[in-house]
Amino acid sequence: xxxxxxxxxxxxxxxxxxxxxxxxxxxxxxxxxxxxxxxxxxxxxxxxxxxxxxxxxxxxxxxxxxxxxxxxxxxxxxxxxxxxxxxxxxxxxxxxxxxxxxxxxxxxxxxxxxxxxxxxxxxxxxxxxxxxxxxxxxxxxxxxxxxxxxxxxxxxxxxxxxxxxxxxxxxxxxxxxxxxxxxxxxxxxxxxxxxxxxxxxxxxxxxxxxxxxxxxxxxxxxxxxxxxxxxxxxxxxxxxxxxxxxxxxxxxxxxxxxxxxxxxxxxxxxxxxxxxxxxxxxxxxxxxxxxxxxxxxxxxxxxxxxxxxxxxxxxxxxxxxxxxxxxxxxxxxxxxxxxxxxxxxxxxxxxxxxxxxxxxxxxxxxxxxxxxxxxxxxxxxxxxxxxxxxxxxxxxxxxxxxxxxxxxxxxxxxxxxxxxxxxxxxxxxxx
Amino acid sequence: xxxxxxxxxxxxxxxxxxxxxxxxxxxxxxxxxxxxxxxxxxxxxxxxxxxxxxxxxxxxxxxxxxxxxxxxxxxxxxxxxxxxxxxxxxxxxxxxxxxxxxxxxxxxxxxxxxxxxxxxxxxxxxxxxxxxxxxxxxxxxxxxxxxxxxxxxxxxxxxxxxxxxxxxxxxxxxxxxxxxxxxxxxxxxxxxxxxxxxxxxxxxxxxxxxxxxxxxxxxxxxxxxxxxxxxxxxxxxxxxxxxxxxxxxxxxxxxxxxxxxxxxxxxxxxxxxxxxxxxxxxxxxxxxxxxxxxxxxxxxxxxxxxxxxxx
Amino acid sequence: xxxxxxxxxxxxxxxxxxxxxxxxxxxxxxxxxxxxxxxxxxxxxxxxxxxxxxxxxxxxxxxxxxxxxxxxxxxxxxxxxxxxxxxxxxxxxxxxxxxxxxxxxxxxxxxxxxxxxxxxxxxxxxxxxxxxxxxxxxxxxxxxxxxxxxxxxxxxxxxxxxxxxxxxxxxxxxxxxxxxxxxxxxx
Numbered sequence: 004x005x006x007x008x009x010x011x012x013x014x015x016x017x018x019x020x021x022x023x024x025x026x027x028x029x030x031x032x033x034x035x036x037x038x039x040x041x042x043x044x045x046x047x048x049x050x051x052x053x054x055x056x057x058x059x060x061x062x063x064x065x066x067x068x069x070x071x072x073x074x075x076x077x078x079x080x081x082x083x084x085x086x087x088x089x090x091x092x093x094x095x096x097x098x099x100x101x102x103x104x105x106x107x108x109x110x111x112x113x114x115x116x117x118x119x120x121x122x123x124x125x126x127x128x129x130x131x132x133x134x135x136x137x138x139x140x141x142x143x144x145x146x147x148x149x150x151x152x153x154x155x156x157x158x159x160x161x162x163x164x165x166x167x168x169x170x171x172x173x174x175x176x177x178x179x180x181x182x183x184x185x186x187x188x189x190x191x192x193x194x195x196x197x198x199x200x201x202x203x204x205x206x207x208x209x210x211x212x213x214x215x216x217x218x219x220x221x222x223x224x225x226x227x228x229x230x231x232x233x234x235x236x237x238x239x240x241x242x243x244x245x246x247x248x249x250x251x252x253x254x255x256x257x258x259x260x261x262x263x264x265x266x267x268x269x270x271x272x273x274x275x276x277x278x279x280x281x282x283x284x285x286x287x288x289x290x291x292x293x294x295x296x297x298x299x300x301x302x303x304x305x306x307x308x309x310x311x312x313x314x315x316x317x318x319x320x321x322x323x324x325x326x327x328x329x330x331x332x333x334x335x336x337x338x339x340x341x342x343x344x345x346x347x348x349x350x351x352x353x354x355x356x357x358x359x360x361x362x363x364x365x366x367x368x369x370x371x372x373x374x375x376x377x378x379x380x381x382x383x384x385x386x387x388x389x390x391x392x393x394x395x396x397x398x399x400x401x402x403x404x405x406x407x408x409x410x411x412x413x414x415x416x417x418x419x420x421x422x423x424x425x426x427x428x429x430x431x432x433x434x
Numbered sequence: 435x436x437x438x439x440x441x442x443x444x445x446x447x448x449x450x451x452x453x454x455x456x457x458x459x460x461x462x463x464x465x466x467x468x469x470x471x472x473x474x475x476x477x478x479x480x481x482x483x484x485x486x487x488x489x490x491x492x493x494x495x496x497x498x499x500x501x502x503x504x505x506x507x508x509x510x511x512x513x514x515x516x517x518x519x520x521x522x523x524x525x526x527x528x529x530x531x532x533x534x535x536x537x538x539x540x541x542x543x544x545x546x547x548x549x550x551x552x553x554x555x556x557x558x559x560x561x562x563x564x565x566x567x568x569x570x571x572x573x574x575x576x577x578x579x580x581x582x583x584x585x586x587x588x589x590x591x592x593x594x595x596x597x598x599x600x601x602x603x604x605x606x607x608x609x610x611x612x613x614x615x616x617x618x619x620x621x622x623x624x625x626x627x628x629x630x631x632x633x634x635x636x637x638x639x640x641x642x643x644x645x646x647x648x649x650x651x652x653x654x655x656x657x658x659x660x661x662x663x664x665x666x667x668x669x670x671x672x673x674x675x676x677x678x679x680x681x682x683x684x685x686x687x688x689x690x691x692x693x694x695x696x697x698x699x700x701x702x703x704x705x706x707x708x709x710x711x712x713x714x715x716x717x718x719x720x721x722x723x724x725x726x727x728x729x730x731x732x733x734x735x736x737x738x739x740x741x742x743x744x745x
Numbered sequence: 746x747x748x749x750x751x752x753x754x755x756x757x758x759x760x761x762x763x764x765x766x767x768x769x770x771x772x773x774x775x776x777x778x779x780x781x782x783x784x785x786x787x788x789x790x791x792x793x794x795x796x797x798x799x800x801x802x803x804x805x806x807x808x809x810x811x812x813x814x815x816x817x818x819x820x821x822x823x824x825x826x827x828x829x830x831x832x833x834x835x836x837x838x839x840x841x842x843x844x845x846x847x848x849x850x851x852x853x854x855x856x857x858x859x860x861x862x863x864x865x866x867x868x869x870x871x872x873x874x875x876x877x878x879x880x881x882x883x884x885x886x887x888x889x890x891x892x893x894x895x896x897x898x899x900x901x902x903x904x905x906x907x908x909x910x911x912x913x914x915x916x917x918x919x920x921x922x923x924x925x926x927x928x929x930x931x932x
Contacts, residue, residue: 153527193663202631204701205444205546205568205603275547321524436818455821462825466809471859474809504809734809739821 005047006038007422010050012383014157016058016373017356027056029379032422036375046331051383054416055351056370059122059380060336063148063158063181064235064259064307064329065299067093067124071100076400077417078112081332082407083398084310086426087433089382089415090240092123092363092370096132097150098157104129104140113149121433122418123380124149124370130169130180136157139169146176151329151366154181156235161187163220170230176241177368179257181233184217184242185209185283188366190366194323196238196284200269205320209284211239220240222249225256236309238283245303257365258306262331262338264309267405269290275319277325278405281311295347298357305362308335312401324376330404333397336384337411344386345412351386379422388414398431440559440739442732443549444569445610457579459731465504467727476734477506477529480537481735484510486563488544492698492722493563493573497540497629499620500729509536528552535588539736541565562713567601573697573729574607581722584693589616592689596629596648596707600667602696605656609635613678622646623678625666631637643678645689653703654695655680671704682709685715693717750916752888757902757910758870760887763868765797767885768838779837781871783807783853784824787841789902790871794840804826805839810852832861844870844886844902845911847879871910874898876922890914 014025028035030042038046067081076084079093085093097103103112125205128145132138134155138148144152153173159182160166170180190209193241195201197208218234222245225232237243249256269285279285297303311328317399318325339358343349363371370380391403391410394402418426425433437455444451481499486494486672494510500702501508531539539548546566546591562569575643578588579665585591593612597603607631612619619637621628640646647653658674668674670714680694685707694706694716702708711718772778778800782791795802806826808819832900839853850868857863869885874892892898895917903909 109674197631199631199634202600202629203606203635205606207567275550316523319523319525321543321548321551323545436820438818439752451821458822459819462806462808462823465825466859469859470861474859475855476809476811734814735819738814 004031004422005045006042006274007049007379007419008038008043008046009051009056009115009381009383010051012054012056012417014056015352015355015374017352018360018372020060020352020354021373027381029419029422032379033235034373034375034377034379047303049383049417053119053242054383056171056373056381058373059382059418060358061368062308062310062332062335062358063091063094063152063305063362063366063373064099065093065332066098066312067095067308067402068312069099069115069231070108070274073180073312074400075317077119078115078124080400081310081312082120082124082396083431084330085122086331086418086420086431087398087415088334089336089418090122090332090383090416091380091382092125092368094125094151094366096129096156097127097129100194102129103127103150104132105323106141106144109145109150121431122420123370125366126310127154127156127181128150130155130160131165136160136162136165137367139165139172142169142173142178143176145176150178150369152179152181152233154183154235156181156183159183159187159217160183163224167228168222170232171228173401174228174230177367179231179233181235181298182217182221183235184221184237186213186216189213189216193352194280194284195272196269196286198287200272200347202321203270204275206272211280211286211290213242214239214244214283215241222246224257225249226252226254229255231255231257236261236264236283236288237294237297237303238264238268240290240291240318243293243297247297248302250302257304258297258302259305260298260303261307261309261341262335263329265291265295265298265342271405275322276383276405277320277322278403280322280325280327280330281309281329282327291321295343298343299347299349304333304365306339307362308332308358312399312418313403314401315403318403319431328403330394330397330399330401331402333391334404334406334411336415337392338406338415340386340413341411345403362390379419381417382415383417384413387414388412392415437735438739440736441553442571442736443553444562445571445574445607445614445718446569448614450614453578453614455734456575456728456731457582459735460579461728463503463730464724464727464729473503473505474504475601477501477504477737478735481507481535482506482508482540482733483506483531483536484539484540485531486510486512486542488542488564489707490542490564493542496722496725497563497731498731500726500733501538503726504730504733506733524548524551525555528556529571531558532558538733556622559622559739560734561732563704564603565605566605568603569607569610570603570608570634572725572729573604576725577608577654577695578611578697579728580717581693583720583724584717585651586733588612589615591617591652592613592620592650593617593652593654593733594650595619595654595656596622596643596680598613598626598658598662598667599623599632599656601659601662604658605738609637610653613637620646620650624668624674644687645686647684649689651689652695653680653688653692653694657699657701658705670735675704679705679707681709682710685710695721697721711722749834749913752912754887754908754910756898758907760871761793762797764871764885764887765794765867768794768800768869769798771799773797777836779803779828779830779832780827780840781805781833781837781853783849784826785838786900787839787921788824789904790842791840792904794869794900799891800838800872801829805817805853805856807849807856809853810855812848826860828860830868831913832833832857833865833882836865836919837862837863838867838869838878839882840903841871842871844868844873844883845898847877847881850881851879888912
């Protein structure tokens with residue numbers, strides 16, 4: 004494979020605090036400090052004038068639906084959507100069919116990844132058998148099979164005692180436990196945030212308190228056991244405050260926020276659009292601002308998409324009956340740049356840190372860096388290009404995005420995984 | 435402004451002017467119903483489908499009666515016989531009805547927002563006959579129509595809505611209609627069934643029955659559902675009645691000319707004392723009768739709505 | 746396209762007088778006669794004819810008998826049907842300002858028959874503008890103004906002052922004048 008020479012890019016590497024116009028050199032799939040004059044002549048050149056070159060984006064929260072729900076998404080289509088969104092590493096959730104609570108399913112996923120994936124995919128395993136919240140899954144064997152974390156995502160372990168045992172047990176393997184924070188006793192039949200809008204629309208409300216309670220529970224268990232608990236898709240203002248205080252005490256708590264929770268509020272639900280239905284739900288402006296403040300001061304560690312594909316016929320229903328979840332991979336960068344960059348004046352290297360180095364480090368993954376010697380995973384994007392997103396024209400198998408038809412700013416041009424161009428100017432470039 | 439709307443989905447989206455036009459048209463139909471021929475040919479040759487995906491007797495009968503008084507043909511689907519139980523989606527069901535050349539759909543559904551959803555799929559008028567806990571616009575229109583018959587203008591009138599507001603589409607439609615018409619609305623009931631969020635809709639929320647009923651000119655009672663007790667929204671029907679039931683003593687706190695309303699079906703002895711329900715201040719049966727004229731007005735106006743006017 | 750044309754009060758008063766005279770000539774006992782103005786345009790004319798002939802005036806609202814539902818917006822205000830006596834076995838004269846296609850007359854007959862079975866029905870109009878689409882002829886016509894289909898005929902009968910009465914014939918796309926005064930009061 005010839006060497007690669009990315010020229011004249013604004014190179015941003017949050018890990019190395021680098022932000023300057025310059026070049027990147029890649030040989031044998033890894034970053035190198037420079038190329039010899041002879042190698043430069045032979046190298047494939049990419050003119051990245053006007054583009055940002057950053058580490059390939061890392062998303063530790065995606066649903067690729069394989070095995071079992073491949074009508075919604077597959078590892079092949081999901082990783083192509085990831086590549087189109089600038090992501091080079093993704094972590095997929097275990098709520099497949101069957102769920103990933105056994106080493107056989109993990110091995111199956113790894114086999115399909117080896118065959119079909121165009122970006123790096125790491126699996127997670129379940130916390131409990133069948134994600135039923137009743138008995139622990141074989142966490143040690145799952146770790147040995149290759150999971151990078153355990154989670155019952157989509158479900159939340161309701162028993163405090165079982166959760167305590169799970170995090171204690173997982174701590175042995177230094178395996179983070181990721182939790183979807185929801186007290187089910189408070190959210191029976193709930194389909195959206197509880198508040199003025201749910202009252203107006205006559206839809207059942209999902210109160211912040213149901214998230215706050217489990218966030219607090221997890222903080223208590225993390226401190227009690229010393230285990231690392233990662234809180235998925237935080238949506239509530241009070242939860243942000245609980246996490247902030249836990250971190251000042253040194254608790255091993257981390258947290259993520261999704262692009263949709265920082266971009267949208269429940270006011271948007273007046274249309275009863277099922278593409279705005281997700282769990283946790285869109286909340287109020289106050290919550291949205293608190294999450295953004297949490298990202299600013301480090302209370303919330305990272306951005307993760309919760310990319311959750313569903314087919315048109317599954318989503319095209321009465322709001323009450325539509326499944327939760329929306330696509331995220333192909334719009335995440337543009338939406339995050341818009342909210343954190345344009346609206347809230349976050350510096351670009353900081354935004355990219357939330358989507359590269361930090362999520363990689365959170366789950367002890369390689370990637371998220373442009374350092375010499377590292378695997379050459381790169382995202383090249385034009386921060387100023389305006390484009391109109393259409394989920395139907397995207398790479399995901401599903402179309403359930405609220406951003407279809409909207410003009411977004413910031414577009415991924417080229418994605419490299421291990422020095423190989425996998426996405427370039429709107430096309431997937433590998434078989 | 436002439437009437438151009440094709441669908442009646444919510445009262446929230448209606449202007450005061452439109453509410454008044456529906457009321458004026460309902461008055462004309464009410465007069466027509468007093469003739470020897472209690473039927474007008476306005477919708478002759480049109481087929482109206484009552485798509486009732488949630489059990490309902492009185493609303494469905496009122497819509498059927500209204501459609502027949504307008505000379506329309508009516509087909510009623512009810513929950514038990516419909517294919518909803520066979521897993522057919524609402525979209526497929528609605529598209530089938532349109533393919534069968536229905537001219538208009540009246541929908542009752544447990545899912546809030548489903549009439550709006552239908553109106554986007556179909557190019558025939560859609561009338562909401564109750565969607566979940568969202569709205570029941572014809573009930574709000576007939577309730578305010580009945581109030582106007584007794585009180586004249588509702589501007590500044592003190593109206594109390596008492597009971598399970600949280601799960602009530604009737605309450606929401608009345609709140610929108612009454613606030614647009616200038617009435618002063620107070621919602622009363624246990625805090626678990628009357629959350630403070632409602633104040634954002636321009637009404638007062640109170641848990642003090644005496645203070646709220648004092649000098650009120652209308653008290654509207656809502657049915658208390660036994661299921662809410664199981665879900666922990668209040669301790670027992672007995673406790674509800676003792677705290678919030680309308681009895682003679684409490685009725686004496688009302689304005690002497692006050693009227694008592696209830697959308698039905700009534701739980702006698704729970705939310706209202708049986709004698710009061712039959713008493714001279716009760717307008718419960720007038721509500722039922724006015725329901726025909728108001729629904730005739732809604733069907734007639736929406737049938738005459740302009741195709742290019744989408745909402 | 747034809748230019749606008751206006752007919753003034755004097756000519757209108759003469760036409761109304763002719764109508765009243767013709768009605769009186771044919772009906773010797775005006776007390777048994779019902780003059781029903783078709784809402785809204787015929788109401789004021791019916792009132793005036795009633796005053797001149799001694800007959801009783803009423804109103805017919807034809808809204809529910811329109812055959813053009815969904816073709817044009819439903820107007821907000823229309824005076825309700827008001828018939829001062831039993832229609833059955835009565836002699837009724839339908840009164841309207843303009844006779845055009847005949848559809849309004851057909852709707853008025855439908856509305857009238859919902860109220861009973863009159864012995865005889867006649868039709869009186871202030872202006873017969875031609876262009877008939879249904880087989881109706883006026884028994885009494887004040888003025889005959891042959892017009893084209895792309896013209897509008899607007900009759901303004903002022904219930905407070907007859908000197909302000911006017912009839913305008915103008916191209917269909919001309920701006921309307923004196924809007925709202927056409928709504929004459931019901932008796």
